[in-house]
Amino acid sequence: MTQHDLDPQTQPATHDRPTDARAEAFQGVREARSRELAEDYVELIAELIHDHGEARPVDIAARLGVKVPTVSKTLDRLAREGLITRAKYRSVFLTDDGRSLAKECRRRHEIVLRFLISLGLDPETAERDAEGIEHHVSERTLALFSAFVSRS
Amino acid sequence: MTQHDLDPQTQPATHDRPTDARAEAFQGVREARSRELAEDYVELIAELIHDHGEARPVDIAARLGVKVPTVSKTLDRLAREGLITRAKYRSVFLTDDGRSLAKECRRRHEIVLRFLISLGLDPETAERDAEGIEHHVSERTLALFSAFVSRS
DNA sequence: ACTGATTGTTAGCAATGTCTAACTTTATGC
DNA sequence: GCATAAAGTTAGACATTGCTAACAATCAGT
Ligand SMILES: [Mn+2]
Ligand SMILES: [Mn+2]
Ligand SMILES: [Mn+2]
Ligand SMILES: [Mn+2]
DSSP: OOHHHHOGGGSOSSOOOOHHHHHHHHHHHHHHHHHHHHHHHHHHHHHHHHHHSOBOHHHHHHHHTSOHHHHHHHHHHHHHTTSEEOOTTSOBEEOHHHHHHHHHHHHHHHHHHHHHHHHTOOHHHHHHHHHHHGGGOOHHHHHHHHHHHHHO | OOHHHHOGGGSOSSOOOOHHHHHHHHHHHHHHHHHHHHHHHHHHHHHHHHHHSOBOHHHHHHHHTSOHHHHHHHHHHHHHTTSEEOOTTSOBEEOHHHHHHHHHHHHHHHHHHHHHHHHTOOHHHHHHHHHHHGGGOOHHHHHHHHHHHHHO
16 A cells, blocks of 8 residues: 555554544444434424424424425425325325334434433533434443433 | 414423524534534544654545545535645645644544443444544533543 | 556536525415 | 415525546656
């Protein structure tokens, strides 16, 4: 390859994880990143349906802090992906897949949130951090978070 | 607004955080999301310069698991944003801003990583989760993570 | 110093995710 | 039931992030 990789002396003791493993990690993160939006949507849609009986684009938009046309376009994609069903000018419904994903997301969200609060974080910040972190925790980490919450 | 929000009975005891606060949380997450890539790049560039004396697109690409033209285009953006300097066909350098961001990112990365490992996670998974989580932890959370690591 | 291998750039495609503006449909209030 | 308000859609713009293919520059071994 390059001269560097052939010379161990030029590699001064930083973790020196294999390049491929790092690439895999980054690929995993990119993968998770690409699912984040759909996860936030279905989680929110499930909540709206539960709390209000229906999920309307205008309510989704208000809670996500985006404009309605943005929601409309994203909902088209979710429908294409089989997570929701929708009819023109009507509110949105989850498919079985969508409901199942929503449930999984809500579970992750709750675990992360309770964990952060158990650690001593204020609920506001916990909510904000959880909203981002939830998409990037492995099942293993989730298990450790759960255990910590129980134990504390 | 809509009939729902006017009728408290239809709001069955889910956390019922104000809509605006949620929107702000999501906006914060989107903001963080938009910075993730730049953060991963400068952190990696700093590491390559430290470990190998220079940061070449081909090495960045190998470690991120993307193709070289993707890196080239992203580096143009980072240059435009003032995080790096580059000359055609040459390797990349960090500006003061870039170096400062890299340092901050590395610090976050290390804290999150050590925290996850302290919790009991295996180093492989810890590395993967940290790579995603690092972009979504507030300074407060970081402080709690640090404290936990010290105390354990 | 040539030449072939490696590295880097450019152009162009596609998907995503955001917006505004203009329009259509549905719901509300009298 | 009609007029107006609210909600939803569509079109079109723009930035980002990925890719491949084609080309250009640099490096390395002889
Ligand atoms: Mn989220
Ligand atoms: Mn969530
Ligand atoms: Mn990262
Ligand atoms: Mn990192």
